[in-house]
Amino acid sequence: MSQEASAQAPVIELAGATKRFRSARGGVHTAVRDLNLTVGPGEFVAVVGPTGCGKSTTLSLVSGLEPPSEGRALVHGRPVDGIPAGVGYMFQNDAVLPWRSVLDNVATGPRYRGASKADARAKARDWVERVGLGGFEGYYPHQLSGGMRKRVALAQTLVNEPSVLLMDEPFSALDVQTRGLMQDELLRLWSGSGAAVVFVTHDLEEALVLADRVVVMTAGPATIKSTFTVPLERPRDAEEVRLTPEFLAIYREVWESLREEVQITRERGAGRAA
Template identity: 45%
Template sequence: MSEGSALISFRGIAKRFEHDGSMFTAVEDVQLDVAPGEFCCVVGPSGCGKSTLLNMSAGLMEPSAGTVHYAGSPVPKPNTKVGYITQKDNVLPWRTVFRNVALPLELRQVDKAEIRERVSAMLDLVGLTGFAKAYPRQLSGGMRKRVALARTLVYEPEAILADEPFGALDAQLKTILQAELRRIWERTGTTFIFVTHDIGEAITLGDRVVVMSQRPGRISMVCDVDIPRPRDVFKVRFDARYAELFEQLWSALSDEVEQELAS
């Protein structure tokens, strides 16, 4: 893919941070083009810079070197074209579940009746029917994650940056939400950069899986998920190709994690 046709393009990206009075390199030499409509998954050891890359795509952090482009121009600050499901959920404690999910629609001055309809449908979708009037403090961690997910999906942004959105969920709920997300993605053509620790999830959902090395984070492997779509999220794990890709990704990732533990 040429740089021009990418929706999100990382070119020569490095990021340095200060720690204990000295600078260290968190991310180095990252080149990646994410095509419009692509579902791009990112896996890598803890601390390799996955959230940092998302923060740069959202225009919340500047690279120390290189440029992140969005639709051909340097990422605006903030990048209002993308929805961001951050790693630490940032639901608003003073708003009910309903009003948290309604917020992006309120900001876009969507008609009240339509807000009611869309928010209710979204709460049903993420399994929070009956919790519309609850406050975030009354919810479990997994429920709060689902509020954050609903709040992003509800306004159908052009691209979604998702930082381990299903990390805190039990396996069953996770599979159900993966199926919903797959359905939404097929319907809307939203571009995704989806960070996960779960290789199986990356293969199930992704067009490509990007593996990052231990710190300083670089892209160590990019794997095309050549399993035909639509994929049944319940059955894809029994596909012979799934096992091969899992093995390949597991081996790449475990090498990185072992090096990290040894360092």
């Protein structure tokens, strides 16, 4: 991220954001509490934390899928009171429509936003090429591998040129090699777009490979425990960067913070089982 970008007003801001849900037994469950986070234009922030700590809830507050119980969620300086314009959301389970071809899946977003069929398909064709699926435009999802489906999902999200990109463990179901390829693909396509990214993952290596900053969340009810700047130059190769001394040093530093929260979650789970 450039100094110019960091000096601009944040694209995403959570200020004292807390989210509570009604539990099945009629009580109140606090998913996240007092979240304070800003993400600037063109900045890539990864969020890590123990299982069930509220990482996905954090994305829901930014996307407008859930309103905060307390505090504020803002996108482009405006309170989030619905799904904000310019937000792209990529989930763990892709939203590829099985009855539509690759091309028509990617064209769905532009069509929904009012583009003519011809313009939407032209834009979709360009993005299908960009994600490396040229020649597969007429294929249907059941004819694609898991990695190819993820490429379709990525094209579906990026074809709308979002200014905010929210990603909830999008590559977690892929094998290790395919996951590395998709990480490289994401970095290549995001670079220069100016989009602010919040990427939720359980995989600390993935977070460090991709992000400018890594946010560590506490065991639930989660708040932000610490934030680390990733001192790795861009552009990055997802596989090669893992072998550098700089990567190993920042990995140890972040893991020391994260490990404590993972241990707390494990101990809580063991106590409930007993």
